[in-house]
Amino acid sequence: MPTLLPLAAPASYPGLATAEVRPTEDGRYLLLAGGRVFQIGAIVYEVVQALQAGLDLPAACAAYAQRHQRTLRADDLAPVLHKYLGEAAGAPAVSRTSYIYAQVQLLRGEVLTKLGQPFRGMFRPWVLGPLLAVVAALLGTFVLKQGWFVPSFHSLPALQTTLLAYVGLVVGVFFHELGHSVAALRYGMRPKGIGFGFYLVFPVFFADVTEVWALPKAKRIVINLGGVYFQGLFTLLLMAGYYALPLAWADSRELLGTIITMNLFVMLYSLNPFLRNDGYWVYSDLFGLPNLMQQAFFYPLRWLPRAGTRPAPLRRAELPLLVYSVANYALFVYLLCVFERYSAHTLLPRLHGLLSAPNFPGNLLNWPDALFLLKTFGLYGFMLYMTAFSFWRNLRAYAKNRQAQAAKAAAAATPSRAVALA
Amino acid sequence: MITTSTTELTTTTTAPALVSPDELFVLVLEERLELATLDIGHDKCSPAAIFGE
Numbered sequence: 001m002p003t004l005l006p007l008a009a010p011a012s013y014p015g016l017a018t019a020e021v022r023p024t025e026d027g028r029y030l031l032l033a034g035g036r037v038f039q040i041g042a043i044v045y046e047v048v049q050a051l052q053a054g055l056d057l058p059a060a061c062a063a064y065a066q067r068h069q070r071t072l073r074a075d076d077l078a079p080v081l082h083k084y085l086g087e088a089a090g091a092p093a094v095s096r097t098s099y100i101y102a103q104v105q106l107l108r109g110e111v112l113t114k115l116g117q118p119f120r121g122m123f124r125p126w127v128l129g130p131l132l133a134v135v136a137a138l139l140g141t142f143v144l145k146q147g148w149f150v151p152s153f154h155s156l157p158a159l160q161t162t163l164l165a166y167v168g169l170v171v172g173v174f175f176h177e178l179g180h181s182v183a184a185l186r187y188g189m190r191p192k193g194i195g196f197g198f199y200l201v202f203p204v205f206f207a208d209v210t211e212v213w214a215l216p217k218a219k220r221i222v223i224n225l226g227g228v229y230f231q232g233l234f235t236l237l238l239m240a241g242y243y244a245l246p247l248a249w250a251d252s253r254e255l256l257g258t259i260i261t262m263n264l265f266v267m268l269y270s271l272n273p274f275l276r277n278d279g280y281w282v283y284s285d286l287f288g289l290p291n292l293m294q295q296a297f298f299y300p301l302r303w304l305p306r307a308g309t310r311p312a313p314l315r316r317a318e319l320p321l322l323v324y325s326v327a328n329y330a331l332f333v334y335l336l337c338v339f340e341r342y343s344a345h346t347l348l349p350r351l352h353g354l355l356s357a358p359n360f361p362g363n364l365l366n367w368p369d370a371l372f373l374l375k376t377f378g379l380y381g382f383m384l385y386m387t388a389f390s391f392w393r394n395l396r397a398y399a400k401n402r403q404a405q406a407a408k409a410a411a412a413a414t415p416s417r418a419v420a421l422a
Numbered sequence: 423m424i425t426t427s428t429t430e431l432t433t434t435t436t437a438p439a440l441v442s443p444d445e446l447f448v449l450v451l452e453e454r455l456e457l458a459t460l461d462i463g464h465d466k467c468s469p470a471a472i473f474g475e
Contacts (some may be wrong), residue, residue: 084456
């Protein structure tokens, strides 16, 4: 038998008691620990199960070796388990920073589960397909017939109308998140709740459905689209209200039309594959590209020559990642151009005007100007902070990735220490 | 004259394959927060503004 080092007892993996390992319907293995999901290989899966059954690490490795006639070194496995099962107890090995910050939970998972149960039937194939077709057809007809409403609010007091329009949008977006959660429930997953927070500069509602990594891709895609489906149903109800209102109630019709338009626009925007909208998850799931944002960010490095060797030729299978990566960088450059244009045409001239006015700095106390400065510099500062923050995070992830790769390469170069069976 | 020869018997044992550290991979999957935005600048980015109506 191979010599195995006496290693840490299971108590060294504080996350073990609460960690969950499970095979997925499509032949992968997942480890759920500390609110995070890890994709693991069959070997780690088997060993964690043995540890949970009460074996210590050397015994679990020995059991594996006996069952599969392969030598499994505990000192290879120990750091992996320490890192990921230790993390569940709060060790900082794996960063848990969320890309949505200032999160506030609006609905807990348990409440959501109770609330969503009655709606699960909406995702039966014979309900989902026809209903989705009806939603798309009717909303499309609405736009063709009524046109897009401009939220101008000229006929009603602006503040009141704006507030009402946003209430309509908030309810629609809440239905959107309910849709994701109900779809997750339909496939036996536990949604973790609905919350509010900020993604980049956008205020957002979000549904935490991290557990759905355990599902095969077709079901994940249904969950990704469940939000637009539910928001579409809500918008359809508004549309019925719009046509039910008498023509004479022009203001109410305009308000309702505006709410419908805002919801439609958010639905369309959600389908775009950038900035982690629903379309992002559809693209990621459809082409089997987990951690798409990170992969796309580092993809260009693949074309750099390393240690004098030329990069490998393009494989057909990596086309979706290539396309996404190029498009993602193009979008970034486009947004920079828009920002630059805004700065040059609007922001800087006005700022210049303010600073060179004869009554400067007294003119800054004029409240519209003060508000303008506050908003502009607040936004600039915030965007600068977000860009630097996101760059720093990606860089850190990249450094970790490189470190892991170096460790792997070093391990592969070490001569085998397998002991021959006599 | 009798010549005797001795043959050395060599036995080989097969070492079991060593599990490579690559097989012990753990991929940290990103959290799945399905989000919907509440404001994308509806006054400036309204469909009407974009589609020019």
